[in-house]
Amino acid sequence: MNIYAVHLITFSPTRTSKQVGEAIVRGTGLSEITKTDLTLHPAEKLEIPETTLVVVTVPVYGGKVAPLALERMKCIHTSGAPVVLAVVYGNRAYEKALAELDAFISERGFKVIAGATFVGEHSYSTDKNPIAVGRPDADDLRFAENFGAKIRTKIETAAGMDRLYTVDVNRIQRPHQAFFPLFRFLRKVVKLRKSGVPMPRIPAVDVELCNHCGYCATHCPAGAIGKGDECSTDIEKCIRCCACVKGCPQKARTFDTPFAVLLADCFKRQKENRVIL
Ligand SMILES: Cc1cc2nc3c(=O)[nH]c(=O)nc-3n(C[C@H](O)[C@H](O)[C@H](O)COP(=O)(O)O)c2cc1C
Ligand code: SF4
Ligand code: SF4
Numbered sequence: 001m002n003i004y005a006v007h008l009i010t011f012s013p014t015r016t017s018k019q020v021g022e023a024i025v026r027g028t029g030l031s032e033i034t035k036t037d038l039t040l041h042p043a044e045k046l047e048i049p050e051t052t053l054v055v056v057t058v059p060v061y062g063g064k065v066a067p068l069a070l071e072r073m074k075c076i077h078t079s080g081a082p083v084v085l086a087v088v089y090g091n092r093a094y095e096k097a098l099a100e101l102d103a104f105i106s107e108r109g110f111k112v113i114a115g116a117t118f119v120g121e122h123s124y125s126t127d128k129n130p131i132a133v134g135r136p137d138a139d140d141l142r143f144a145e146n147f148g149a150k151i152r153t154k155i156e157t158a159a160g161m162d163r164l165y166t167v168d169v170n171r172i173q174r175p176h177q178a179f180f181p182l183f184r185f186l187r188k189v190v191k192l193r194k195s196g197v198p199m200p201r202i203p204a205v206d207v208e209l210c211n212h213c214g215y216c217a218t219h220c221p222a223g224a225i226g227k228g229d230e231c232s233t234d235i236e237k238c239i240r241c242c243a244c245v246k247g248c249p250q251k252a253r254t255f256d257t258p259f260a261v262l263l264a265d266c267f268k269r270q271k272e273n274r275v276i277l
Contacts, residue, residue, distance in 0.1 A: 011059070013039055014120075016120025017058055028053065116172075120136055203238075
């Protein structure tokens with residue numbers, strides 16, 4: 001069977017999920033491409049035709065799909081369009097995120113024909129505490145393109161839509177995780193929690209550095225920064241995605257969480273991307 005159109009749906013504050021999604025789409029070689037970026041706005045009511053391949057890529061927050069991503073996909077529906085799901089995580093763990101995304105998307109009428117877990121530079125990564133810096137790198141993107149090409153082949157070799165088989169994303173191979181670094185991480189997390197060291201809930205702003213360029217206000221997915229009032233952050237709205245931190249041209253915004261120290265120390269070994277199809 002043939003499919004000519006592909007629709008990329010992504011939520012990606014620091015753009016790693018978006019890069020992975022775009023590479024998968026490139027790999028399919030399909031020329032009719034639609035992109036819905038939910039980073040700044042929710043999807044309008046969207047009914048996707050059965051003849052379109054959909055690629056969904058979202059980040060992992062706390063072992064789950066970033067809640068704002070799910071919130072923004074609520075109005076998307078189809079009656080049987082094939083979908084490829086990819087969760088992007090910061091080299092610690094994605095836990096139940098892929099299974100959660102599968103359940104959410106299947107409920108909206110999609111047919112999950114492939115799944116993937118990719119590593120992206122951690123939102124909390126800094127020069128001092130690097131975590132999966134630069135990922136997805138060129139190899140990751142090549143891997144994502146190859147995955148896209150395999151999806152195309154899977155579709156082309158299916159005798160019809162009813163022969164385009166679904167996958168059980170729970171059967172995807174987990175990346176290798178050495179026991180001792182994980183144990184050390186868990187022990188340190190318990191110690192950190194007991195220590196009562198306050199965890200920042202919003203980025204800090206250096207008012208001397210900020211030149212009110214407005215970048216952070218226009219790129220905050222949660223609307224937590226007001227235009228003209230860029231040195232303040234609404235603590236109730238902020239999702240700690242670090243889009244403002246990574247994008248500030250003046251480096252005026254920082255998110256120095258002690259958690260980043262632990263992540264940088266315990267998850268040095270780079271994890272592999274995995275796919276199932
Ligand atoms: C609030 C928050 C929670 C996160 N939780 C996890 C996690 O549980 N495991 C993990 O490996 N990475 C975690 N990350 C890192 C992101 O999954 C990772 O950096 C991802 O590449 C970000 O995607 P984006 O560039 O599309 O925004 C978290 C990031 C944030 C901001
Ligand atoms: S992006 Fe940086 S410099 Fe620009 S307004 Fe925001 S904090 Fe200020
Ligand atoms: S203010 Fe919070 S939600 Fe907005 S971009 Fe910065 S970290 Fe993300």
